[in-house]
Amino acid sequence: MKRGAVKIPDKCSECGHKEGVICKIADIEKDILSEKKGSNYYKKGQVIFYEGNHSNGLYCIYKGKVKISKLGEDGKEQIVRFAKENDILGYRSMLSKEPYHGTATAMEDCYVCMVSKDRFNQVLEQDAKLSMNVIQLLSKDLRNAEQLLIDVAQKSVKERIAESIIKLERTFGLKEDGKTLDVILTRSELADMAATTTETAIRTLAQLTEEALISLNGKAILIENKSQLINIAGIYD
Amino acid sequence: MKRGAVKIPDKCSECGHKEGVICKIADIEKDILSEKKGSNYYKKGQVIFYEGNHSNGLYCIYKGKVKISKLGEDGKEQIVRFAKENDILGYRSMLSKEPYHGTATAMEDCYVCMVSKDRFNQVLEQDAKLSMNVIQLLSKDLRNAEQLLIDVAQKSVKERIAESIIKLERTFGLKEDGKTLDVILTRSELADMAATTTETAIRTLAQLTEEALISLNGKAILIENKSQLINIAGIYD
DNA sequence: CGTCAGCTTGATTACTTTCAATTGTTGTGG
DNA sequence: CCACAACAATTGAAAGTAATCAAGCTGACG
Numbered sequence: 001m002k003r004g005a006v007k008i009p010d011k012c013s014e015c016g017h018k019e020g021v022i023c024k025i026a027d028i029e030k031d032i033l034s035e036k037k038g039s040n041y042y043k044k045g046q047v048i049f050y051e052g053n054h055s056n057g058l059y060c061i062y063k064g065k066v067k068i069s070k071l072g073e074d075g076k077e078q079i080v081r082f083a084k085e086n087d088i089l090g091y092r093s094m095l096s097k098e099p100y101h102g103t104a105t106a107m108e109d110c111y112v113c114m115v116s117k118d119r120f121n122q123v124l125e126q127d128a129k130l131s132m133n134v135i136q137l138l139s140k141d142l143r144n145a146e147q148l149l150i151d152v153a154q155k156s157v158k159e160r161i162a163e164s165i166i167k168l169e170r171t172f173g174l175k176e177d178g179k180t181l182d183v184i185l186t187r188s189e190l191a192d193m194a195a196t197t198t199e200t201a202i203r204t205l206a207q208l209t210e211e212a213l214i215s216l217n218g219k220a221i222l223i224e225n226k227s228q229l230i231n232i233a234g235i236y237d
Numbered sequence: 238m239k240r241g242a243v244k245i246p247d248k249c250s251e252c253g254h255k256e257g258v259i260c261k262i263a264d265i266e267k268d269i270l271s272e273k274k275g276s277n278y279y280k281k282g283q284v285i286f287y288e289g290n291h292s293n294g295l296y297c298i299y300k301g302k303v304k305i306s307k308l309g310e311d312g313k314e315q316i317v318r319f320a321k322e323n324d325i326l327g328y329r330s331m332l333s334k335e336p337y338h339g340t341a342t343a344m345e346d347c348y349v350c351m352v353s354k355d356r357f358n359q360v361l362e363q364d365a366k367l368s369m370n371v372i373q374l375l376s377k378d379l380r381n382a383e384q385l386l387i388d389v390a391q392k393s394v395k396e397r398i399a400e401s402i403i404k405l406e407r408t409f410g411l412k413e414d415g416k417t418l419d420v421i422l423t424r425s426e427l428a429d430m431a432a433t434t435t436e437t438a439i440r441t442l443a444q445l446t447e448e449a450l451i452s453l454n455g456k457a458i459l460i461e462n463k464s465q466l467i468n469i470a471g472i473y474d
Numbered sequence: 475c476g477t478c479a480g481c482t483t484g485a486t487t488a489c490t491t492t493c494a495a496t497t498g499t500t501g502t503g504g
Numbered sequence: 505c506c507a508c509a510a511c512a513a514t515t516g517a518a519a520g521t522a523a524t525c526a527a528g529c530t531g532a533c534g
Contacts, residue, residue, distance in 0.1 A: 070383060070387055072387050072390070072391035072392075073391070073392075073471045073473075074391065076391055078386065078387050078390050078391070080383055080386065092376050092379065095369075095372055095373070095376065096372075096373055096376040096377075098376075098380075101379075101380055101383060102383070125365055128362055128365075128368070131365070131368045131369075131372065132332075132368075134372060135332055135333075135368065135371060135372060135375065136332070136333055138372065138375040138376065138379060139329050139332065139333040139335075139375065140333075141379055142329065142338075142375060142378055142379045142382060143335075143338055145379060145382040145383050145386060146307060146317055146338060146339070146382050148386055149315065149317065149382060149385055149386045149389060150307055150309050150315050152386060152389050152390050153309070153315050153389050153432035154309035154310070154311065154313055154315070154432075155309075155310075156489075156490095157489080157490070186511095186512065186513090187512075187513060187514090188512075188513095195390035195391075196490075196491090197490075197491060197492080198512085198513080198514095199490090199491080199492085199513095199514080199515085200489095200490060200491070202513065202514060202515085203490095203514090203515085206514090206515095218499090219512090219513090234310045236310075393521075393522090394521080394522065423480070423481090424480075424481065424482090425480080425481095433522075433523090434522080434523060434524080435480090435481080435482095436481095436482080436483085436522090436523080436524085437521095437522060437523070439481065439482060439483085440482090440483085440522095443482085443483095455531090456480095456481095
């Protein structure tokens with residue numbers, strides 16, 4: 001897919017997406033956001049923003065999948081979250097005037113809009129509902145981060161890999177066959193997600209395949225026994 | 238310390254604390270919050286609210302130390318945060334209308350005020366600055382949670398125990414001698430904080446004592462070589 | 475002064491990481 | 505389109521770290 005293959009609307013009110021934080025505000029406010037809006041194409045693997053850099057706006061994904069990761073001291077990466085179309089990125093650093101807490105990397109070719117800081121703040125002041133939405137979003141992210149913390153602290157690698165697969169399914173869904181995860185990760189990314197090493201991730205995938213809970217097709221992962229996978233993952237909600 | 242030994246003001250405007258989220262709003266708004274405000278005494282070890290229960294207000298600590306923890310599946314506890322005078326608790330569940338994400342337990346005898354949900358929401362709608370403060374607070378909590386996640390995922394137990402000690406010092410400070418942490422934790426609580434077992438926490442404390450970085454006096458922990466401790470913990474800020 | 479909870483120590487076990495080597499895949503330039 | 509370089513996946517073996525299990529020990533408190 002080349003740049004230009006996808007047409008990004010100039011105005012947020014014409015975006016067509018429904019579920020995002022921005023989607024729920026009034027059209028007139030969307031048009032305020034859209035003034036000075038930029039849009040960019042990011043090739044697979046390209047970094048959208050780096051941990052530690054300063055924010056000058058807010059990103060909203062029009063199309064594509066993005067991972068948000070943080071580096072430990074020794075340079076090992078931890079994936080803390082994913083984002084896909086509709087999702088906004090970088091709002092936290094923008095609001096708290098701090099450097100980015102994580103690095104956002106395109107997992108596939110992406111189209112991303114950029115809203116200026118000033119415009120967003122302007123709408124935020126006008127619209128109490130938007131700030132409530134932001135609070136809700138932060139709450140959700142915080143809840144997820146704390147859950148991941150408990151998982152890493154208390155679950156075994158096998159449980160975490162099983163959970164990661166279920167999370168991927170819930171975030172990105174399945175392909176038409178109803179089994180294949182609709183996202184491609186490297187083994188190393190899966191390891192970064194489950195907080196383990198590449199080798200252990202591979203061995204654990206082999207073990208889950210052995211037990212017929214999943215199957216593998218190159219990098220693609222197929223869910224063969226979802227309920228048992230959920231069971232192993234220890235997910236109850 | 239018995240109930241009644243401490244006098245809690247009836248109004249937030251007379252509270253005297255300066256640093257909390259609530260402290261920074263106007264007196265007139267504080268008085269709105271104070272209508273229907275309750276205040277309670279919690280004995281050491283008593284639970285202020287339980288994970289999973291529903292929120293009907295916001296807690297603000299007038300005096301005392303509180304731990305916020307979450308349970309894993311197998312019942313093992315993870316301390317995710319501490320709170321002390323000035324700090325507010327339970328606002329997240331209140332705002333997002335979800336059950337409490339964690340359990341708050343008094344680590345020593347505490348005096349805690351309770352602000353009604355309605356009053357808080359009322360002020361929140363009036364005062365854009367308060368909602369911004371809440372956003373900042375959530376951002377900070379999220380940043381801390383993600384940092385803790387990286388720590389648990391990537392640091393050794395020794396590093397995490399060292400870091401826990403430094404965090405305790407930064408949160409609760411030292412006694413008059415300039416060395417003793419001004420907070421008492423059981424070994425098991427320290428383990429729950431550093432995401433390890435009681436036995437390993439004890440062995441690690443012994444090791445740090447051996448290396449003359451800390452010393453122990455019953456349950457109390459004395460910092461003997463702070464810079465080296467920070468060094469081991471891998472804290473750079 | 476007995477009891478109970480929390481602390482401490484030792485020994486063993488299990489899980490993961492690390493290191494090393496090999497094979498497989500992909501993208502690129504000629 | 506092929507060859508090659510670079511990167512990703514896989515497998516095996518060894519080493520380490522921390523959890524678990526099992527006993528004493530200690531100190532606070534009625």
